[in-house]
Each structure stands twice: as C-alpha cells, then as structure tokens.
Amino acid sequence: MGPRARRRRDIAVASLQQRRRMDFAFTPAEENLRGRVRAFIARQHANGVARPTTARLERRLPQDEQWRGIAWPAEWGGRGGSVTDQFIVEEEFCRAGYRIGSGETAAPHILAWGTDAQKQMFLPGILRGELRFAPAFTEPGCGTDLAAVRLTAINTGSAYVLRGTKLYISGADTATHLIVLARSDPSAVRHRGLSVFLVPTDALGIRIEPLPTVQASPPAPSGTIFGESVVFRIEFENAVVPIEARLGAEGEGWAVVTSNLTMDRVSARAYVSYVQQDELFVDWLRSADGARVRNDPVARDSVAALWIEHEVCRLFAMRTLSKAAQGESIAPESLIENAWGPEHAIRSSQRIGQLIGPGAQLLRGSERAVNDGVFAHNLLSAYQCAVHHGGVVVMRDLLARAIGLARGRSRRDEKP
Amino acid sequence: MNLVPTAREIALRQRARSFFAKAGDAGSWQAFCREGLLDASITSAATPPLRDSADLAILLEELGRSLSRLPLASNVAAVITLARFGAPAASHLFNALAGGEASICIAVHGCDDAWIGNHVGLVGYHEAGTWRLRGDACWVEGFESSTYCLVAFAASGDEAQLALGVVRTDAPHIRCTTATSADGEPLCFLEFDDVELPDSHVLVSGPKATEALRHVKAMMAACHAAQMVGAADFVTETALDHCNQRQAFGAPLAALPVVRQQCAEMRIAIDAAWLLTAEAFWRLARDEPFAVQASQAKAFANERCLMVCRIGQQLHGASAFMQGHPVHSRYRHVASLSVRSGTAAEHRAFVASALLDCWRMS
Numbered sequence: 001m002g003p004r005a006r007r008r009r010d011i012a013v014a015s016l017q018q019r020r021r022m023d024f025a026f027t028p029a030e031e032n033l034r035g036r037v038r039a040f041i042a043r044q045h046a047n048g049v050a051r052p053t054t055a056r057l058e059r060r061l062p063q064d065e066q067w068r069g070i071a072w073p074a075e076w077g078g079r080g081g082s083v084t085d086q087f088i089v090e091e092e093f094c095r096a097g098y099r100i101g102s103g104e105t106a107a108p109h110i111l112a113w114g115t116d117a118q119k120q121m122f123l124p125g126i127l128r129g130e131l132r133f134a135p136a137f138t139e140p141g142c143g144t145d146l147a148a149v150r151l152t153a154i155n156t157g158s159a160y161v162l163r164g165t166k167l168y169i170s171g172a173d174t175a176t177h178l179i180v181l182a183r184s185d186p187s188a189v190r191h192r193g194l195s196v197f198l199v200p201t202d203a204l205g206i207r208i209e210p211l212p213t214v215q216a217s218p219p220a221p222s223g224t225i226f227g228e229s230v231v232f233r234i235e236f237e238n239a240v241v242p243i244e245a246r247l248g249a250e251g252e253g254w255a256v257v258t259s260n261l262t263m264d265r266v267s268a269r270a271y272v273s274y275v276q277q278d279e280l281f282v283d284w285l286r287s288a289d290g291a292r293v294r295n296d297p298v299a300r301d302s303v304a305a306l307w308i309e310h311e312v313c314r315l316f317a318m319r320t321l322s323k324a325a326q327g328e329s330i331a332p333e334s335l336i337e338n339a340w341g342p343e344h345a346i347r348s349s350q351r352i353g354q355l356i357g358p359g360a361q362l363l364r365g366s367e368r369a370v371n372d373g374v375f376a377h378n379l380l381s382a383y384q385c386a387v388h389h390g391g392v393v394v395m396r397d398l399l400a401r402a403i404g405l406a407r408g409r410s411r412r413d414e415k416p
Numbered sequence: 417m418n419l420v421p422t423a424r425e426i427a428l429r430q431r432a433r434s435f436f437a438k439a440g441d442a443g444s445w446q447a448f449c450r451e452g453l454l455d456a457s458i459t460s461a462a463t464p465p466l467r468d469s470a471d472l473a474i475l476l477e478e479l480g481r482s483l484s485r486l487p488l489a490s491n492v493a494a495v496i497t498l499a500r501f502g503a504p505a506a507s508h509l510f511n512a513l514a515g516g517e518a519s520i521c522i523a524v525h526g527c528d529d530a531w532i533g534n535h536v537g538l539v540g541y542h543e544a545g546t547w548r549l550r551g552d553a554c555w556v557e558g559f560e561s562s563t564y565c566l567v568a569f570a571a572s573g574d575e576a577q578l579a580l581g582v583v584r585t586d587a588p589h590i591r592c593t594t595a596t597s598a599d600g601e602p603l604c605f606l607e608f609d610d611v612e613l614p615d616s617h618v619l620v621s622g623p624k625a626t627e628a629l630r631h632v633k634a635m636m637a638a639c640h641a642a643q644m645v646g647a648a649d650f651v652t653e654t655a656l657d658h659c660n661q662r663q664a665f666g667a668p669l670a671a672l673p674v675v676r677q678q679c680a681e682m683r684i685a686i687d688a689a690w691l692l693t694a695e696a697f698w699r700l701a702r703d704e705p706f707a708v709q710a711s712q713a714k715a716f717a718n719e720r721c722l723m724v725c726r727i728g729q730q731l732h733g734a735s736a737f738m739q740g741h742p743v744h745s746r747y748r749h750v751a752s753l754s755v756r757s758g759t760a761a762e763h764r765a766f767v768a769s770a771l772l773d774c775w776r777m778s
Contacts (some may be wrong), residue, residue, distance in 0.1 A: 021469040022425065023418045024695045030417070084417065228578055285772055294772050297765075303610035308692070308712045315691035319419035326420065336684050395675065396680035403683050404658045405670040 024318070026084070033085055037067065037092040055220040055227020060129055061098050066136075068100060069127045072111065075248035076123045083325045085332055091268035095276065097222040099269070105188070106133035106179055106198070113196075113248040113256050122177075123199070126354075133198075134175035134280030136166040136234055137257065141168050143168075144391040146181060146257060147190040151196060151236060153182035155250065159243060160184070160197065162205070162236040172208050172232035175201050181257050183252050194253030197245045205239030208232050213384075220377040221364045223280055226384040227275045227377060271317040273385075277378050278310040281352050283372055307352050309344045316340055322380035339395040342385040349378040419691065421474075428453070429474050431624040437655035448486055449516025458495060458514055473642045473697035477690070481650045483749055487558045488521045489639035491633050494520045494566050496585040496700070501580070501620040501628035509564070509582060509619075518563040522580070522636060523553035523606055524629060531633065531758035533765050534626055535580060538569035538608055547571075547581065552606065558602035559592055567613075571621065577617030580628050581613050588612075593627075599745075599752040630707060634657060636757040638696045638710040643751050645689045647746040649720035651683040651728035654743055658732055660675055669731065670690030671743065678727050685720040692716055700702050708770045715763035718754040725750050 027032070045051055052059055066207050069087040079293030081089075093100040107126050124130035142148035151164025164184055174177065178199045185193030201208065210230045220227030226247060248256040285294045285303065293299045316337040322332045352375050353360040364373035386392040401407060421429070435451050453475060456694040472492060479488050493602070495513045498506045512518040526537035536550040550571055559565060564582050591607040614715070620628045656679055659670040669675050696709035725747035729736040736743040754760075 019417075021422055021471075022420070022694060022698060024698050026417050097634070195582050269453065283772060301761060304715070304770065305769040307767060308716050311692060312688040312716070315419065315695065316688070318417060319687075319691065322417060322419045326418075328420075332683075336687055339680065340684050340688065347648035392675065396677050396684075399680040399683060400670070400676035403679070404656055404660070404680055405676055406668050407671070416672055 007282055024315075026088070030084055030088055031061075033081075033127070034088050034092060037089050038326070040064075041092065041096045041098075043167070047178075052222040054229075055097075055215070055222055055224040056229075059098050059099075061096075063094070064093075064098070064100055065128060067093070068129065069123075072107065072127075074409070076111065076119060077127045087268045087321050093245050094272040102129075106135075106177070107383055109179075109196075109247065109256055109259055110198075110261055113252075115244075117244065118198070118247065125176075129405055131177060132175045132177050133177045134169055134171040134201075134232075136169050136172070136178040136180045136199075138166060138167055138168050140167050143387065144394040145253065149181050149194060151180070152183045152186050152196055153241075155184060155186045155187075155243075159240050160195075160246065161196070162199070162239040164236050166236070167233040168232055169213070169232045172234060173210065173230070177201060178206075178234065179247075181253055184253070188251070191254040195240055195250050195252055196247040196253045196256040199239065199241050199245060203239050203241060205237045207235040207237065209235070215377060216382045218364045220374075220381075221372040221374045223276055223374045224377040225277060225349070225381040227381065248300075257305075268317075270338065270341065271313065274313045274345045275310050275334065276296050277345065277352065277375065278348055279304055280371060280374060281348075282307070289370070293355050294361060294367075302351055302355060306348050307318060309347065313341050313344055314339075332399050335395050335399040335402060339392050339399060342392050345378075345385045346382045349375070349382045381385055419694075425469070425471065425474060428471055429478060432478035433481070436484050436486075439484065444516075445487055445491060445519045446516035446654055448488070449514070453563060454492075454514065458492070469547070470694040470698045472701070473638075473690075473694045476642035477646035477649065477693075480749070480753075483599075483647070483745055485558070485561075487521065489524045489595075489643065490558060490562070490566075490637060491519050492523060493635035493639060494564075495567075495637060497632045500631065500703075501624055503619060506619050508583075510561075511669045519558070519561070520543055520564040520566055521556055521562040521585070521604075522632060523551065523556045523559070523565050523630060524568040524580075525555045527554040527622065529554075529622075530762070531637075532762045534629060536568045536570055536575070536578065536629070538567055539573045539612065540569040540571050540579060540581075543635060544667030546615065547579075549581075549583070549608040549611040549613055551608055554605050554606070556604040556606055557601060557756070560594070560602065565590075565606075566619075566632065567608075568625070568632075572776065573671050577621075578625040578629055579618050580625055580632075581618040582605065582702065583611055583613055583617065597752045599748040601752065609665050632697075633708040633757065634710040635700070635769045637714040637763065638693060638700070638706070640712040640753045640757045641693045641710070642697070643691065644717040644721040644750045645686060646694055647749050647753075648682075648689070648717075648724040648728075649686050650744050651725050651746045652679070652686055655679065655728040655731045675731065678731065682724045682727055685724050689713065689717040689720055693723055708767060709766060710767045711758070711763035714758055715760040715767065718760040718763075721750045722747075722754050 018333060032319045049062060054377045067089045069078050069079035070089050074080060090100055122131055137146055139150060143152060151162065151166065153160040153162050180197045180199050180200055182197060183193055184195035187312055196239050209231055212230055214227045215227055219229045234252050320330050320333045320335050320337050323333055356370055356375060357368045359368055360375045362369035362373055366373060434737055435453060439447060442630045476488060479486060491513050495510055498510050519546055524536060526535045528535055538549050539551050540547045540549050553567060562585050564690045565585050568578060568580050571579050582772055593605045594602045597603050623739060659675055659679060660668055662669045692713035696706050696713050699706035699709055726744045729747055735741060
C-alpha cells in the first residue's frame with residue numbers, strides 16, 4: 001500500500017470511528033469559519049474594493065492569500081483545514097463573485113501526482129495567487145469523452161512536442177499555465193497512452209484565440225451561471241515542453257485527469273452555479289418588485305417546486321462533500337450531483353423567466369432589466385449548463401454503470 | 417456534517433429488512449417493539465423523545481419497501497407528539513405504544529380533504545364533566561386493527577380552540593365505513609355520534625393543540641414520504657436486476673442507452689427524496705422545526721417516487737402489470753401514499769408560504 005492509499009485508509013478509519021450517525025449540520029467551528037470568510041469579504045468591500053459587477057471568472061480579492069490552500073498538507077503551506085473547510089471558503093468567495101485560488105484546479109493533482117520539484121515549482125506560486133491554471137482537455141472532436149483526445153505529445157528523448165488543438169478553454173487569457181491532456185502514444189487507443197502536461201501559456205508554439213460566447217455582448221452580470229463572455233481555442237503548433245512538465249508517469253494521464261475531475265467536482269463552484277439564481281430570485285420575490293409574482297398562487301406553486309429542487313442540490317453537494325471529507329470515493333454521489341444540478345439550473349432559469357414575464361428577457365444595462373439582467377443572462381446560460389462539467393447525458397450513463405448496470409459497449413471500449 | 421449512512425445505520429437497515437422479510441404482512445407491532453428496532457430511535461417520554469439521528473426514516477423506508485401493514489407511521493407519530501405535547505397523564509399511553517402493547521391510528525383528517533391547515537371534522541362539547549365528540553374523521557388508516565385512535569376536535573365548535581385526545585377504537589357510537597384504496601389498504605371514514613371522551617383522555621388543549629396538530633400532520637407526511645422512498649427504492653433495485661438479465665435486441669436491456677438513462681433517473685430521484693426525508697427526520701429528532709422539510713420531502717416524493725415506479729413498470733413490460741407483481745404492488749402503494757397526508761400542491765403551498773411570507777420570522 002502506497003503512502004496516498006495509506007493516508008486515505010487512515011482518514012476513512014478515523015472518520016468511521018467518529019461517525020455515529022447522519023448529521024445535516026455543519027459544526028460550530030465550520031460555521032465560525034464561514035462567518036470569518038464573510039467578514040473578510042465585507043471588510044474588503046468596506047475598505048474600498050469594488051463589488052463585482054460582471055461574471056468574470058478570474059477575479060481575485062486583494063489579500064486573499066490567507067484563504068488559499070486551506071486543506072493542503074502542512075508541508076506545502078496548507079493551513080490545517082479540512083476538505084469541508086475548503087469547500088466553505090470557496091463557496092463564500094463564489095457567492096460574492098470571486099474565485100479563491102484559481103490555481104486550485106491544478107493544485108489537488110499536483111499534490112497527488114507531482115514530483116517534489118514540481119511541487120516546489122508550482123505550489124508556492126499558487127498559494128500566493130501568482131500562478132493560475134486553465135484545464136485544457138476539450139478538443140474539436142472530443143468533449144465529455146476525454147478518452148478520444150487526439151492532441152499528440154511526442155517524446156523526443158529530451159522534450160515533448162505538442163501538436164493539436166484544444167477548444168472551449170475557459171480562463172486561458174489570464175492563466176499562467178495550461179493543464180494539457182495529450183496522447184503521448186499515438187498508437188494506443190482510448191484511455192491508454194495519455195499523459196498530462198503543465199504548460200506555460202507563453203510557451204513557443206502556443207497560439208490562443210478568443211471565442212465569444214453567448215454572454216459576450218453585453219458582458220453578463222455577477223451571479224450569472226457560466227457567465228464567461230469568452231472562451232479560447234488553443235493551437236499547439238509543435239510546442240516544445242520539457243520532460244519535467246509531464247505530471248505523473250507517461251501513459252498515466254487518464255488516472256491523473258480523472259482524479260482531477262473528481263477533485264474538481266467536490267468544489268463549491270459548481271454547487272453555487274446550480275443554486276445561486278434560485279436564491280437571487282427568492283430575494284427578488286421578497287422585494288417590492290416581486291409582489292405581483294409573490295401573491296400569485298400558481299406562481300407560488302412553481303417557486304416552491306423550484307426551491308425544493310434547490311434543496312436537493314444542497315443535499316447532493318453536502319453528501320458528496322461528506323464522502324470526500326471521509327476520504328472515500330465520491331462516485332456515484334458526484335455523478336448524481338452533477339447530473340441533477342445542471343438540469344435543475346436549466347429548469348430554474350426557464351421557470352424564473354416564465355414567472356417574471358417580459359422583463360426577464362432584458363440583458364444587463366437595459367432599462368427595466370430585472371436584477372441587472374441576471375435572469376436574462378441565465379436564460380442564455382441554460383445553453384451551457386448541461387455540458388459545462390461534462391455532458392449530463394454522459395453523467396447519467398456513467399451513473400448507470402456505477403449503480404450496477406451492465407455495459408453495452410464493445411470489448412474494445414473497455415477501460416483498462 | 418455527515419450525509420452518508422454510518423455502519424450503525426446500515427446495520428439498523430439490515431435488521432429492519434430482515435424483520436420485515438420474516439414477518440411479512442402479519443408482522444405485529446408487538447413483535448416489532450420486542451425486536452428492539454425502535455430502541456435506537458425513541459428514548460422515553462421525556463422531551464425530546466427521539467435520539468439525534470435519522471434512524472426513524474430508515475425504519476419507515478424499510479417498512480415501505482416491504483409493503484408491511486405494520487402501523488409504524490401512526491404509532492411513532494402519536495408517540496412523539498404525545499411525548500412532546502402530551503400531559504403527564506399521557507405517559508402511560510406512551511409506554512403502552514412504545515412497548516408494543518397497544519397501537520394507535522390517526523384521525524385528524526377532516527372530510528373536506530384538505531391536509532394542510534387546522535380544519536378538523538370533529539366537534540367536542542363538554543357536558544357533565546366529559547367531552548362528547550360529534551362529526552367525521554376521514555381517510556383513517558388502520559382503524560380496525562388499532563387499540564386507540566388519536567383525534568383532533570374543535571372544542572365547543574370553535575376551530576380556534578382545538579384539542580387532541582385519544583379514544584378507544586371500540587368505543588360506542590363510532591361508526592366506521594371502510595373503503596379500499598389503490599394499494600388494497602382499508603381506509604376508514606368515521607362518524608362520531610356523541611362519543612364519550614373523558615377529560616383524562618384529552619392529551620393537549622389550548623394554544624399548544626394547534627401546534628400539536630401541525631406536528632402530527634407533519635410527522636405523518638414525513639413518514640409517508642419515507643415509505644414511498646422505500647417502495648420506490650425496491651422498484652429501482654428490481655428494475656436494475658431485470659435490465660441486466662433481460663435480453664432484448666440481442667443484448668441485455670441494460671445496454672440500451674435510453675434504458676441506462678432511465679435507470680440513472682430513477683436512482684437520482686430516489687436519492688433526492690431520501691435525503692429530503694432524512695433531513696426532516698433529523699431535524700425532528702433534534703427538536704427543531706421540521707414541518708417545512710417534511711413538506712418538501714412529501715411534495716417531492718409524491719411526484720418523483722411515483723415517476724420511479726412508473727419507469728420501473730415500463731422497464732419490466734407487461735409482467736409488471738400483473739396482479740401481485742412486486743413492482744406493481746409498490747406502484748399501487750406509492751400511488752396511494754402520494755395522495756394521503758397532503759398532495760404535492762398542498763405541501764408546495766406550505767413551502768411557498770414559509771419561503772415568501774414567513775421568512776422574516778425564521
């Protein structure tokens with residue numbers, strides 16, 4: 001048993017000993033942490049930091065270093081917190097419109113798969129907020145099915161040469177590095193022969209082109225689900241990266257990238273994106289502007305249905321977090337969460353639009369736009385919801401497998 | 417926070433499943449209590465009477481799965497309401513119920529069919545040192561097999577002056593008309609014609625009675641939600657087995673993408689309904705307000721558990737429509753439970769009220 005497996009086992013044993021019953025409440029210490037994060041954000045605003053007005057992803061709050069690396073190992077600058085603590089911090093930053101540690105997406109798998117040299121190279125910079133990573137997985141011919149990656153990484157003995165295209169990459173303009181999934185053995189198929197690389201965005205041979213999204217004009221207001229106004233196409237034209245840029249062993253990319261996806265899915269960011277519009281809508285309903293809808297019996301039925309689904313999102317997220325905090329595998333719980341959440345967000349955006357009426361179509365900046373147009377922008381976001389964290393249809397198929405349905409594909413497709 | 421069942425809770429589920437499998441339809445309340453299955457949940461007549469856990473939800477889920485007619489829902493709803501609101505004199509009843517020596521049915525549903533709210537069909541008049549009950553109580557489960565009946569009545573005809581009491585089911589002047597529900601369970605419509613209720617059998621009156629009535633109704637809703645989850649969970653497991661084994665178009669049914677999507681949808685719905693229900697019971701056990709959570713669970717389970725059973729039937733094909741097929745039996749059970757103790761629309765109206773009208777108080 002390796003050190004990682006031993007650590008997971010120890011966490012699982014300790015948590016089994018502690019757990020005597022299901023418990024739906026955060027501990028007082030966790031609630032206290034939430035309060036401190038909120039107070040920090042409020043203090044920053046009181047000190048003159050402008051509140052976010054657009055849904056830009058890579059926005060940072062000044063002096064947020066203390067909230068980074070909460071659950072990292074102490075030897076790499078971690079602050080001794082739990083996975084739950086990290087979730088709470090991230091949730092509060094997301095709700096306020098900020099990202100905490102945009103390098104977080106890379107840090108979990110650098111911690112899990114990186115060499116000591118890679119950890120020393122990247123982790124301090126991520127903690128300081130100087131290094132930001134953008135996952136570069138999707139390609140023109142492959143989205144949720146990452147095993148179909150075609151971008152090649154040819155090992156020349158002293159370096160890798162990357163050739164191919166990545167598509168729909170978020171945050172590539174502000175990222176310092178890309179996490180690239182590439183086929184290092186072009187003769188291998190599917191999950192075999194893949195490797196992961198940490199590639200500087202300014203490396204020679206890399207060309208980054210913006211692609212405007214449905215949120216491009218006008219830019220979406222803060223609180224919009226997937227409100228990015230631009231994503232990127234990245235061309236790798238014989239980009240040369242050193243051998244040391246490879247994360248994990250050659251050919252081990254599938255394990256590296258799927259562990260990253262798993263960690264990403266415990267993140268609060270996805271959860272907040274599923275529920276925030278419900279909360280904004282309820283706030284609006286409680287205001288004077290919402291009186292007409294609030295007092296309509298048919299609308300109230302619809303609002304309650306929406307809210308119950310919102311509660312399901314919360315409970316699914318809490319359950320996934322519970323399992324992660326106990327060091328257990330989060331499948332199928334994360335699949336359930338990420339199949340339900342996006343579809344709820346779609347239903348919710350449509351329902352909210354129908355309840356508000358004509359005002360719900362007005363985008364940010366329009367006169368009479370409701371809540372600065374956030375609900376109109378969410379109607380546009382509904383396009384993206386079901387594909388952003390992996391296609392929902394594929395999630396359900398993976399879930400079917402996880403709950404014991406026999407696979408229906410050919411033997412060639414079997415995962416190694 | 418921990419939303420994952422623990423080893424102890426998994427063991428409790430296994431014990432309950434074994435009990436219901438052995439006992440079948442005839443499983444008695446006394447045997448259930450003797451088995452010690454309630455011990456993990458209910459403490460004593462002291463407040464709060466539930467241990468800090470969602471154990472009761474697990475027991476009720478297993479009840480729903482098994483289709484047993486054990487009066488677990490009505491007994492625990494009465495026991496916990498008694499312990500929380502009942503006068504000290506009610507402790508003997510608590511002990512009789514929790515000890516398995518007696519069982520009780522709940523007759524708080526008026527014949528106007530509305531579940532949410534304080535309307536009751538019985539009126540009580542105080543005459544010569546005793547209460548006399550007149551009127552109707554509808555949709556009563558398990559009346560004929562129970563020792564007692566928990567009733568709610570408007571004292572002196574004033575609905576603002578509610579009271580809860582307990583009458584024996586064999587008391588004179590109660591006329592019971594039995595109807596058969598979709599799941600075959602006999603439901604009783606009771607007519608009370610000057611039924612005597614001694615003062616000592618009035619468990620709670622005054623302002624607390626309204627709260628107690630809401631409490632017992634919320635408990636019944638949560639109990640039925642848990643039972644629906646159990647029945648629908650059984651359907652899901654059965655459907656998964658069937659899809660893995662049944663060959664169609666040269667491959668297992670499970671290989672068809674649309675079947676895989678449907679099975680995943682079933683699992684998602686069950687897990688959602690289960691978590692909503694478990695949270696309601698968890699709050700109840702901590703003596704925290706739980707009526708909103710109970711309504712959320714019931715509204716969701718009413719629709720989604722029925723959907724799960726419908727998908728299960730479809731995946732099984734015509735066989736599941738045959739009398740006595742385990743999937744069809746669960747479908748009928750869920751269909752019945754889904755319209756008892758409040759419809760989805762009623763519960764959503766309550767949730768909306770909490771969300772949009774009462775939020776300043778919370």
